[in-house]
Amino acid sequence: MGVSKIGILGAGxxxxxxxxxxAARGIAVTLYDVTESQLAKAKGEAATFFGRAVDKGRMSAADSDAAQARVATSGALQDLAEADLLIEAVFEDFDLKARTLEALSPVARPDALIATNTSCLKVSDLAQHVAAPERFLGLHYFSPAQINPLVEVVRGDATGDATIAEALAFCEATGKKPLLCKDHFGFAVNRFFCPYTNEASRCVDDGLGTPVQIDRVAQEALGVAAGPFFVQNIIKPRINLHAVRNLKPLGPFYAPADYLTKAGEAEESFDLGTDPGPDPTRDRPIAERLLGATFLPVLEELDEDVAGPGDIDMGAEVALRFGRQPCELMDSLGRAEVERLVRPLAERYGVALPESLARVGSLRG
Incomplete structure (x- = not known):
């Protein structure tokens, strides 16, 4: 079929x-929202983005004007009826997404693809609220979506092969790097990113360090461009808390930390403060907790065949800017060291050591 026109539900x-x-890649977009001010804000953000592209020499003024013209806004669902692909991008709440999809289904063309931009919820559960589940899938964009190249393409239980093929082609045509993964809470990337950020808060709860100290240790241990608290202040602790809570069905290891819960519920940012500087005695336990909390969910998703080691590492590098990707890092550390890091968390939360632990050392082949 090919995708030349899309509809997006939610202008946040x-x-x-x-x-x-x-729109930057030539796709005609109709952006729908029930709030007129939100639509106006979205149009302003598009104008600012394309205007800066001109200022930086990345786009001509004519191309900028054409790209902005490709973004239409509407408060009427019926205006999405001709879209080849419809993407639900409302707040990460199951009931809200379900109601949105139910309202969308009668409007969509019978041959149109319908996607949810959920970051953690199961696509197969949401598919029960879509008229044609074989045309439904997950397209999880990473923030900021206008820049971040990764999109997780999630196959639900009923998703058809043709739907996946069309979605992969759309991602590539719009300059995105698709990561095809199995439908499970958290998918391939948030499955370990959420526990990693959550463990950072647990380190604060346990008195191991301050946010700025933990950020520095994370940069050293995982080679990340920015630490977990700095990143959460960008995406907002409230948003990350909601994503962590959506992983609750996976067990107690995934339950949100008190420090994250307090900041998220208060809709506050983390106070980074001043870093006292390196202290190997204090830093080492933090590094080990962050590494263990990253490795355990990665090993679990490998057991569940959510995605392969290469794709998981690609997601970590492309979407999260991990300089040291989880599977490659585990291979370099070896099975014994990875087990030493993972076992305390497995015992603390009553989970079995993943079977994939036996493959450490050759995960990447």
Whole structure:
């Protein structure tokens, strides 16, 4: 079929980012929202983005004007009826997404693809609220969607092969790097990113360090461009808390830390403060906790065949800017060291050591 026109439901941060990314690559976009001010804000963000592209010499003024013209806004669902692909991008709440999809289904063309931009919820559960589940899948864009190249392409239980093929082609046509993964809570990347950020808060709860100290240790241990608290202040602790809570069905290891819960519920940012500087005695336990909390969910998702080691590492590098990717890092450390890091968390939360632990040393082949 090919995708030349898309409809996006929700003109918030993710919806507007997806619209900008798609319009920049020649796709006609209709952005829907029930709030007129939100639509106006999204149009302003598109104008700012393309205007800066001109200022930096990345786009001509004519191309900028054409890209902005490709972003239409509407408060009427019926205006999405001709879209080849419809992307639901409302707040990460199951009931809200379900109601949105139920309202969308009668409007969509019978041959149109319908996608959810959920970051953690199961696509197969949401598919029960879509008229044609074989045409439904997950397209999880990473923030900021207008810049971040990764999109997780999630196959639900009923998703058809043709739907996946069309979605992969759309991602590539719009300059995105698709990561095909199995439908499970957290998918391939948030499955370990959420526990990693959550463990950072647990380190604060346990008195191991301050946010700025933990950020520095994370940069050293995982080669990340920015530590977990700095990143959460960008995406907002409230948003990350909601994503962590959506992993609750996976067990107690995934339950949110008190420090994250307090910041998220208060809609506050983390106070980074001043770093006292390196202290090997204090830093080492933090590094080991962060590494263990990253490795355990990666090994679990390998057991569940959510994604392969190469794709998981690609997601960590492309979406999260991990300089040291989880599977490659585990291979370099070896099975004994990885087990030493993972076992305390497995015992603390009553989970079995993943079977994939036996493959450490040759995960990447």
């Amino acid at each position: 941060t993710m919806g507007s980012g997806i619209a900008i990314a798609s």
